[in-house]
Amino acid sequence: MTIRGNCIVAQSGGPTAVINSSACGVVQEALKAEPITGVFAAHNGILGVLNEDIFDLGEEDPEQVEGLKRSPAAAFGSCRYKLKSLEDSRTDYERILEVFRAHHVHYFFYIGGNDSMDTAHKLTILTKEQRYPLVVMGVPKTIDNDLACTDHCPGYGSVAKYNATIAMEAGRDTEALYTHDTATVMEVMGRNAGWIAAATGVAHRTAEDAPHLIYLPEVPFSIEKFVADCKKVYDDLGRVFVVAGEGINDGEGNYVAEQKGQFAKDAFGHIQLGGVAETLKGIIQRQLGTKCRYIKMGTAQRNGIHFASKTDRDEAYLVGQKAVQHAAEGASGLMVTLERKSNNPYVCETALADLQEVANGEKKVPREFINDEGNGVTQAMTDYVTPLMQGEVEIKIAPDGLPEYTRFTRHNLEQKCKRR
Amino acid sequence: MTIRGNCIVAQSGGPTAVINSSACGVVQEALKAEPITGVFAAHNGILGVLNEDIFDLGEEDPEQVEGLKRSPAAAFGSCRYKLKSLEDSRTDYERILEVFRAHHVHYFFYIGGNDSMDTAHKLTILTKEQRYPLVVMGVPKTIDNDLACTDHCPGYGSVAKYNATIAMEAGRDTEALYTHDTATVMEVMGRNAGWIAAATGVAHRTAEDAPHLIYLPEVPFSIEKFVADCKKVYDDLGRVFVVAGEGINDGEGNYVAEQKGQFAKDAFGHIQLGGVAETLKGIIQRQLGTKCRYIKMGTAQRNGIHFASKTDRDEAYLVGQKAVQHAAEGASGLMVTLERKSNNPYVCETALADLQEVANGEKKVPREFINDEGNGVTQAMTDYVTPLMQGEVEIKIAPDGLPEYTRFTRHNLEQKCKRR
Numbered sequence: 006m007t008i009r010g011n012c013i014v015a016q017s018g019g020p021t022a023v024i025n026s027s028a029c030g031v032v033q034e035a036l037k038a039e040p041i042t043g044v045f046a047a048h049n050g051i052l053g054v055l056n057e058d059i060f061d062l063g064e065e066d067p068e069q070v071e072g073l074k075r076s077p078a079a080a081f082g083s084c085r086y087k088l089k090s091l092e093d094s095r096t097d098y099e100r101i102l103e104v105f106r107a108h109h110v111h112y113f114f115y116i117g118g119n120d121s122m123d124t125a126h127k128l129t130i131l132t133k134e135q136r137y138p139l140v141v142m143g144v145p146k147t148i149d150n151d152l153a154c155t156d157h158c159p160g161y162g163s164v165a166k167y168n169a170t171i172a173m174e175a176g177r178d179t180e181a182l183y184t185h186d187t188a189t190v191m192e193v194m195g196r197n198a199g200w201i202a203a204a205t206g207v208a209h210r211t212a213e214d215a216p217h218l219i220y221l222p223e224v225p226f227s228i229e230k231f232v233a234d235c236k237k238v239y240d241d242l243g244r245v246f247v248v249a250g251e252g253i254n255d256g257e258g259n260y261v262a263e264q265k266g267q268f269a270k271d272a273f274g275h276i277q278l279g280g281v282a283e284t285l286k287g288i289i290q291r292q293l294g295t296k297c298r299y300i301k302m303g304t305a306q307r308n309g310i311h312f313a314s315k316t317d318r319d320e321a322y323l324v325g326q327k328a329v330q331h332a333a334e335g336a337s338g339l340m341v342t343l344e345r346k347s348n349n350p351y352v353c354e355t356a357l358a359d360l361q362e363v364a365n366g367e368k369k370v371p372r373e374f375i376n377d378e379g380n381g382v383t384q385a386m387t388d389y390v391t392p393l394m395q396g397e398v399e400i401k402i403a404p405d406g407l408p409e410y411t412r413f414t415r416h417n418l419e420q421k422c423k424r425r
Numbered sequence: 426m427t428i429r430g431n432c433i434v435a436q437s438g439g440p441t442a443v444i445n446s447s448a449c450g451v452v453q454e455a456l457k458a459e460p461i462t463g464v465f466a467a468h469n470g471i472l473g474v475l476n477e478d479i480f481d482l483g484e485e486d487p488e489q490v491e492g493l494k495r496s497p498a499a500a501f502g503s504c505r506y507k508l509k510s511l512e513d514s515r516t517d518y519e520r521i522l523e524v525f526r527a528h529h530v531h532y533f534f535y536i537g538g539n540d541s542m543d544t545a546h547k548l549t550i551l552t553k554e555q556r557y558p559l560v561v562m563g564v565p566k567t568i569d570n571d572l573a574c575t576d577h578c579p580g581y582g583s584v585a586k587y588n589a590t591i592a593m594e595a596g597r598d599t600e601a602l603y604t605h606d607t608a609t610v611m612e613v614m615g616r617n618a619g620w621i622a623a624a625t626g627v628a629h630r631t632a633e634d635a636p637h638l639i640y641l642p643e644v645p646f647s648i649e650k651f652v653a654d655c656k657k658v659y660d661d662l663g664r665v666f667v668v669a670g671e672g673i674n675d676g677e678g679n680y681v682a683e684q685k686g687q688f689a690k691d692a693f694g695h696i697q698l699g700g701v702a703e704t705l706k707g708i709i710q711r712q713l714g715t716k717c718r719y720i721k722m723g724t725a726q727r728n729g730i731h732f733a734s735k736t737d738r739d740e741a742y743l744v745g746q747k748a749v750q751h752a753a754e755g756a757s758g759l760m761v762t763l764e765r766k767s768n769n770p771y772v773c774e775t776a777l778a779d780l781q782e783v784a785n786g787e788k789k790v791p792r793e794f795i796n797d798e799g800n801g802v803t804q805a806m807t808d809y810v811t812p813l814m815q816g817e818v819e820i821k822i823a824p825d826g827l828p829e830y831t832r833f834t835r836h837n838l839e840q841k842c843k844r845r
Contacts (some may be wrong), residue, residue, distance in 0.1 A: 078601040178497070181502055184472055184505070185504065189724065197497075208827060302600040309594060311594070405814070408593065
């Protein structure tokens, strides 16, 4: 029997260019779904539930809701709050149930990565144990592309397209000035998995094209090899453009960004300072004797809806929509996944996976996607990511020439529970 | 009497999103101009002349030439080679004349900033002195927007639009995660003038909108005031997003990026390290006790043709085209300028200025464009820059989903002079 009741949608973890599109898919579908009555958003993910800070999406201008499809970041607010085990966070879990009960919430849609799926999974267990009827559905999101059980993650195609374009554009700068600023290092996100760095390889269409070297956390990083790689490219082209994932490390837990082990000092005993980009810049300047610039896009890379992938955006919407459809049909404790049926033409369908399986998994870049030298990618990687970068998202431009992004007015629900 | 002969076009200084559009304007107009016979490009600016490294643009695919309008960086190659006085660089100047003579070059179009206009000016003097008939025209280019004699510079509108959009998008990230990563610093280019930093102020439409604080090289920077500014915004909003020009300094020649004077150590005696963004990040983390992220777009900001201003692109083309038209009519020793006739509606026409005047001038952000506190901009600044950011440039997308940018095949002219 299908439960009737209100739903809460929430966003969690690092924002992406298209997490709002997933939210839009959930909201627009939930507003139509027969068993779902009110459609609410928790402000800042699960924290909004804990703080009873919840607003009514039915009260928002439908144009602002529609605008989610072309707005970056997380319009409901996000959080990095991880619930521990049911034993260790008992008061948190009971508080969540109290708030759900008070607002007749029987549907919970959580858009996030594996920590969020872990939280969603634990809520499933708790509500079963407490015999509180709650449908829990996970909606995948992460630029890192490291979720298990899905071919790829919404958010990844857009960061891939944008960063590859940045590498291409800044690469042309290095090329134009190759009498002067002849080396550039670009640091991209990806702490444990190198999917983001790997995607920039698509920009390397010919030997001339940046990036000439790509380093991923999956391959142990050595300064000696790095210097040799740079020298080789430099000898061939008179310039070098490097992309490095923020999580590159020596394979023994020493991260370049943390300056431990071999990264604490360079071959000449100079102390390394700063993050990955600054460190590699320093190495290049000293060892190649050329001026090196660096680029650290930081959070800008994951919010580039102004040049996002339409394929990614549409899939982000789809997984949100499907989560509601499955929930309305009685499914629970699952995350919507993406299954690639064929690559050429690209055909992708949705499926379902157990929240627990997603929560415990992690997907790294397979060795066959990385070249033998460990400093670039193979055709298999390019074939994998190219279909995910297709098409551009049309955004709305305001009279001042800049984009117009959704911001909600947030009509908060009346608080019915005691303050924490 | 008009001279008949070949022309050389060259690009100089830091690339921009639209310097190729100016090149396109020169080339397409020169190919039509009656007195101009061959249309050549010097590879890497004046260095290409000195090295007799010159290629024939008439041999390039017209589609690639047309593609310049949607390609960033400098397709002819650029340089940072500054010619000294006629006395000190006599051999260089004579070499240039030798190469011009050998290839019957009687028109020279130099696209660049004030150093390039200085070189162009000196060439004018030399050729007069040597009675070699040479028409020299300057075409303005600089993201820094600091050229004298012109309302604004091609390249500026695009970097303004792109950086303001980045601040808006990354600002939404800081807002979404304001339970966690609550501070962000974005470093932008602009060593002596703060035009680029100031333009991001357009994104600050409401008190909520990033950037909340903007620091320019024109206003002496104090760490104490900076900390107080950040604390105030933080108290109001629970987050803070800062834009800082790379050239911010204490007004006495001590640059934040160089860690001299008060910037060598912070108030607690901690040694400052890294560039502007890292330094401000360190200050915020220690003084506000919150995690701070930073963004350094580096050369990516000046090559963002994928989200450039169409107004800027069209004006860049126009100044190139006008340079040829004036040259064909016998003008020489001048740079094409932009004159704003009205702001609403925006009407802008071209005019001419003496190369020498441009070479010796520098235009900073006027005090009335900066707020009293020195941490933001006024309506006058917004009114100035908004018309320059209008419209988007349509780029060409390849089947892999990424942009397609022009690269020349470079049919080099046969070398006729002795090697240097």
